[in-house]
Amino acid sequence: MKVIVANVSGFCGGVKRVLGLAYDACRQCTGRVYVAGELVHNKEVMENVKVAGVKLLGDCDLEKITPQDVLLIRAHGCPREQWAKFHKLFNTVIDGTCPHVVRISKMVECESGKGKNILIIGNKSHPEVQTLVSFVKDGNVFIINSEEELDHLKDNLGQILVIAQSTIDEDSFKSFASKISKIYPNAEIKNTICGSSRRRQQAILSFKKKGVQAVVVAGGRHSNNTQTLAQIAKKIGLVAFHVETASNLPIQKLKTFQTIGVIGGASTDKKTTKEIVASLLVLEN
Numbered sequence: 001m002k003v004i005v006a007n008v009s010g011f012c013g014g015v016k017r018v019l020g021l022a023y024d025a026c027r028q029c030t031g032r033v034y035v036a037g038e039l040v041h042n043k044e045v046m047e048n049v050k051v052a053g054v055k056l057l058g059d060c061d062l063e064k065i066t067p068q069d070v071l072l073i074r075a076h077g078c079p080r081e082q083w084a085k086f087h088k089l090f091n092t093v094i095d096g097t098c099p100h101v102v103r104i105s106k107m108v109e110c111e112s113g114k115g116k117n118i119l120i121i122g123n124k125s126h127p128e129v130q131t132l133v134s135f136v137k138d139g140n141v142f143i144i145n146s147e148e149e150l151d152h153l154k155d156n157l158g159q160i161l162v163i164a165q166s167t168i169d170e171d172s173f174k175s176f177a178s179k180i181s182k183i184y185p186n187a188e189i190k191n192t193i194c195g196s197s198r199r200r201q202q203a204i205l206s207f208k209k210k211g212v213q214a215v216v217v218a219g220g221r222h223s224n225n226t227q228t229l230a231q232i233a234k235k236i237g238l239v240a241f242h243v244e245t246a247s248n249l250p251i252q253k254l255k256t257f258q259t260i261g262v263i264g265g266a267s268t269d270k271k272t273t274k275e276i277v278a279s280l281l282v283l284e285n
Contacts, residue, residue, distance in 0.1 A: 001255075003280045004210055006203040006263035010270040012196035014098025015040050018075040019049065021096045026053035029092075031068025034061065036082065037127060039074045039096065040267035042220035043244055067091050075267075077101045077131030100166055100194045101128055105135045107190065111161045112139040119144065119157075119187070121176050122165025126224055129165050150179060160187040166194040167225035167266070169232055170201055196266050197225050203263055204232045212261040214239040214254065216280070218273050219265030226265030246275040255283060 011019065018039050025033045026049075034057040038046055055061070057071065070092040077097040078086070086093050097105075112118050117139045122129045124143040133141050142157075144150050162180055164173045170193050177189045207215055215233040217240060219226030226242065233240035239257070243249055254260060260280060264273040 001257065001280070001283055002259045003277060004207065004212055004259065004261045005273070005277055006200070006207075006261065008196075008199045008203050009264045009268075009273050011268070012194070012266035014075045014100060014194075014196075015045075015267045017098070018072070018096035019045070021094055022049050022054050022072055023052055025070055025072060025094060029068065029070050031066055031070060033070055033072060034065075034090075035072045035074055036078065036086070037074050037076075039072070040220070041223035041226075042265075042267040042269075044272060045220075045267060045269065062089065065089055070094060072096050074127070075101070076127035077105065079130055079134035081134060097131075098166075098194075100192075101131065104163060104166065104192045105132055107192075108132050108161075108163070109135040109137060111188075112141075113137040114159075115139055116159040116161045116188075117142065117157050119153075119160050119162045119180065120165065121145070121162065121173050122168055123224065126165060128167070132163070132165075144176070150176065150183075153183075157184060160184050162187050162189045163192045164190075165224070166192055167197045167228060168193060169228050169235075170198055171232075197228070200225070200229055200263060200266065201232055204229055204238075204261075205236065207233070207261040207263075208236050208238065210259070210261070212238060212259050214241065214257040214259075215261040215263065216249065216254070216276055217242045217263055217265065218244070218276055219268040220244060223265050223267055226268070229263060229265060243276070245272055246279045249276065249279055251279075251283070254280065 071090045072094045075098045118141045217230045230240040230242040
């Protein structure tokens with residue numbers, strides 16, 4: 001067996017930043033550190049920050065909040081209507097939103113303020129998309145994730161700005177963008193997929209050229225960017241195994257392959273990827 005590791009691994013910039021804010025808050029704040037929803041979609045990472053002192057905000061906590069407590073906004077951002085609520089509840093709110101998501105949000109706010117309709121290619125239930133939707137001002141917003149949803153759009157939407165959820169498959173976005181341009185020739189297309197997602201997707205595509213037969217994708221089960229990597233691997237004809245940790249590796253199945261690629265998602269620690277590689281190298285020997 002031969003093991004090929006992707007040339008990009010570890011936390012992306014947005015995840016590093018929000019985790020740094022979380023650990024700093026736990027060290028410096030005299031009160032409790034709350035977060036509304038998971039900071040990142042990675043079970044192992046979330047367990048670590050909980051041990052450090054981060055607490056998920058629940059309804060039962062609302063009556064216990066003290067002036068010393070702080071709230072940390074997660075990397076995916078936060079809908080604007082929740083911002084107002086949180087600022088009433090907490091004296092201190094720390095913004096951990098990924099800077100890339102902040103830039104997209106400002107673009108949505110600016111362009112919709114000019115009357116443009118916003119078309120988002122992505123998953124309507126994803127917290128990043130919900131954040132982006134909340135920044136739409138005067139225009140309408142449409143979210144599509146399938147050919148069928150595209151077909152159901154109105155024939156005349158006027159001025160349109162098309163953007164992407166930052167972690168979706170770039171090839172799929174380009175395919176959607178091409179079809180949208182034919183239906184709405186005046187649509188403005190902005191590829192807002194983040195650089196980290198793009199580099200990891202390209203790494204998956206490079207595996208095929210290197211003779212990889214199966215890919216181990218390390219990351220949270222609910223992580224969109226990690227799911228996307230596994231889907232891309234399958235789409236180009238590779239066998240994909242999506243695991244959260246080395247303990248989840250399907251050893252007997254992996255033994256049947258001669259060349260295996262390994263890649264971690266944007267919210268996967270390098271340590272996890274190294275442990276997976278070490279487990280595979282034992283099989284290699």
